[in-house]
Amino acid sequence: MGTTGPTIEDRSTPQTATPAVELIDITKTFPGVVANDRISLAAMPGEVLCLLGENGAGKSTLMSILSGIYRPDEGRILVDGRPVNIDSPRHGRDLGIGMVYQHLSLIPTLTVLENLMMGSNPGLSLDRDGARTRLGELSERLGVTVDPDARAGSLALGQQQQVEIIKALWSGSRVLILDEPTSMLTPQGIAELQDVLRGLKRSGLAIIFITHKLHEAVAIGDRVAILKQGKVVGRLDPADLAAMTPDEIQARIVAAMFGSSAATDVADIAELRPTSGVTATARDLSSKPLLEVVDVSADAAGGEHALADINLEVRGGEILGVAGVDGSGQRTLAEVIAGQSRHVTGSIRLGGVTIDGLSIAERQALGLRYVTDDRLGEGVVSSYPLSLNLVLKRIGQPPFWRGGRVDRAQIRRSAVESIRLFDIRTPSTETRIGKLSGGNIQKALLARELSFEPRVVVFNKPTHGLDVRTIVAVRERIRALAEEGVAIVVISNDLDELVDLSDRVAVLDAGRITGVVPAGPEAEVRIGELIVGVAPAQAVG
């Protein structure tokens, strides 16, 4: 991505001997899972410590322990060399630990000022003037401007994050923890964030930066600690980082994360790198578009932008990526195609036939499928067994229901088959689906959506939050589907993924398509430019 790494000078900032915060042998278990296993870490003032690891490696648990949400089962925490027991978020804050969460924690209906005063107002009566002054100081320190009286929900995501950082620093923090702070930002926003962090670092703050993106860790970290399955499996100190080239650093991190012996894993990782659409162009695309979206507009929903004049077409065997910052209207687009939301103007056609008036179920029957990104919220009924979830979109239809009556044996047989075909790891067909891992739930959703002759499939963030192996499996499945002649739309905020999978990538910005970029070596850069709006709109391909 278009991020600039810090220079060597930034890495050699002066440091004192005592870590601002130090974790010693922290262990935390949940029923059945060891989330943190004897983890030791130290964050020095004036340095960025990067915590790198996959989803489920234990990063978030560790941070929840540091911020006082969880308490460790074992281990010690030292702040400025003194042992502490952080027993509540307030205590964490009083100790000077400021936290910026991955999912922004501002309350959208309150103003910026109210969000900042929450939990930090000195007395009973709200000190609005004092808060305004403090906001001014901190905005200046960060080099940003924020309207104190704006509702938090009305700010752009990048600005909301700036408010979050201000909130974390509000009562004089010495340690700033950022949990996956770049996941919702544009490349430009990421660059801005790096500027802010560089300034804060110089002022002597210790920063802990949590990420699952390798290049971010290399670019931003003065120290890097690699977490895997709850353990620290590798460390890079400033000296290490200074001595190695970026490629050497990456190789070491990959070895630590995936084990040098496990050659297949590394191959998997190699596959995750952009392949510049080589596979895509090799496919034979049918000439007629299977899915056409013509001049579609839709009202804003769920905090997203309204859709305006969307035009897209996808041919059989083609994968169309949709890129954009979260909230640009991706979910509305997916729901409008699936029939879950209604569009106001325009028309949607499936195989040349307009489907505007058709219900969700009727669209499904025509072969239109939607793999939702909100797997637990709307994808599955988590208290239902896997087998029933697999037929949830076919309630009342043969062979599972005949004359309105259920055939349980048939449902179970079909579940056994899906488990085999889609490699779902589950104790039984009757296990509650909510008890399965995210990866297996996604596989179950794929099994449900991709059975019974799909013609057009819309994937919304198909690999979000999954482990590497499942990511690889899901992407292979999507490619195989395209090979079979299915028209595919992949919506994602992961540019690498889009460039890897898609034949073309449409960029959605504030509810409009600002351009469509064909796959190719320069695709990633051009998509990035379109997202931040620096390039002129491209002709729709």
Next chain:
Amino acid sequence: MTSPLTSPEAVVDVAPPTTRGAGLGDALVRSLGPIVLALITCGALLAIVGRDPVAFYSDILQAGLVRPSGLQDSITRMAPILLVAAGMIVAFRAGMWNLGSDGQYLLAAACVAGTAPNVLAAVPAPLGWLVLGLVGMAVGASWTLVPAWLRARYGLNEIVTTLMMSFVGTGLANLLIKGPFDGPSTVPQTAVVDPSLLLFDLPGTRIHIGVIVALIAVAAVYWVFSRTSFGMRIDVLGANARAAQHVGIRVSRLIIVTFLLSGALMGLAAAVDMLGIFGYMRADWNPAYGLKVVPLVFLARLNALAVIPFAAFFSVLSIGGEYAARRAQLPSDFLLLVIGLVLTFMVVTQYLTDKRDRGEPILPRRRAGMARA
């Protein structure tokens, strides 16, 4: 206003039809535990207000179960209880808190009782019963329309709307009885149906066939939820409304259909009561089954067949309780106290057994889990 509130299905763990919960012992603890605890607590309260709890409870048993006429009354009382419970189960399983059954019941009862004398005079009794049953169901169903529409169209919380409609329905029923349906008697009440035209009794008993109707209705509701795609759609709606929409269920339509069905069962309960026992309705009469049935359907885990024993318990309690309360010079509202405590102990038992199932300590940890140095 979207409705973020919990669905009734979240209150009890409604296990999907293909999985079985823990063993029988566990089920007994969960269902009988609250009842036993409530009876003990009420016994203590009786003692405090200077009544003999043992005598009180033995009066209940005597009058509601042991005495043949009492037993027959108790079985007869099960008819409306079962139908109201079935109506609640239908709504609750769809995630809809239909708490307005009193209004639905009373309005249907007033319409059935008000028209019954004329209808039964005009047509043969069985046909008349059928027509009046349908009248009751239609009136009960219609009284859910406003809450159903507000919920389906605007997501407006149905708890308050069904309750509001219930109070309006109660008043309207009284107005009807004092107005158009007022009978010849000096007190405000409808004209009385000739006893020979009321529902048949089972041979050799005073138990009318409405009980059979109720049992059939309950069995049908059970069958719908365990076997049919219609029941499955309602269940999915109750378990996860967003998933229901996602998988292509027409949510708004299903909400309205479910409410109508629920209200119709309440109305049928009224028709069965009017045609089976009373034959007329007096103004301001209100058995207020509504909220009292809520604990029963939760104890039965929203399972229509499992509600039968709880309905039997409740019927004995209410028939016997009326006698026992009279003897102890207490109001029959004592029953409310018992049933309220049953519900209270039910949530507590539920909480404790769930905790135990998850392997957690029974009491919440407040200051435990400190880091060991």
Next chain:
Amino acid sequence: MPDLFTSGFLTALVVGGLVAGVPLLFAGLGEIIAEASGVLNVGLEGMMLAGAFIGFVATLLTQNVWFGLGAGAVAGLLLSLVMVLFCIRLGLDQIVVGVAIVLTVEGATAVLHATLYGESYPRLDAAPRFAIPFLSDLPVLGGSLFTQPVIVYLGFILVGVVAWVLRNTSVGLHLRAAGEQPASLDAAGVDVVRIRSVAEMVCGALAGLGGAYLAIVGAGTFVPFVTNGMGFIAIVIAMLARGRAWWSVIGAFLFGMSLSLTTALQLVGIDVPVDVVQMLPFVSVIVVLVIFARDARLPSALGLPYLRGSR
């Protein structure tokens, strides 16, 4: 056609509405606070009823209205502790516990009333009134409007206080945050459980106070089920108020007016059946809900328990 705009009619309507609405003013205000913090207090009806009974008993015993009102508030507060323990601390279902509270209190007060006063049916003396100087001398409505028991004035002052607290204090801010996004409030270092507990206890006390007023000042006696759904109306008012304390005044006044309309109409010779009177408030609420369905909005975390670190 009788003349509707006589001073007698107006006085009966406005003053009657005001006085009849006061119990709802307190209960609605309490529910606004509870709902703002994310607690749906379905048991409100039960808390009012408990306040009415205990308040009545205490007044009867002490012959002091203030003791009675205080005892009613305490009764409501004690009941709210059930909600605090079961729903806020343990995360049990708020609706079911609320229904349980209503049923239990209805049963308990009916039984206790029958046991204690089943034969005597005692009544209380009229509560002392206080005429506000100058205002009570105003023509037409002044005399009756500004000669009321002191608790009525206190109720209106309390609305202003609550409105100010919700808007201008940290407690108010935290309350609103607890109802919208409790996890954020927790992350900001504020104890969500504690904030919600306080809100629920205040709600319980106010509901108890409203109930006590109903029995002591309004009716002068206690009869079983005296609240007759008023608690549920307060819940609707709170839903429409969306955290705006002043709405409790509007709601209470409209409710009181629909009750006092009968008396007023009777004064001018129109007889209205009692059933219509009892229905009218509920009909107006339904009509309001149908008209404003689009605007009624609940705090996004209403009715959902917040348990830190649950996963």
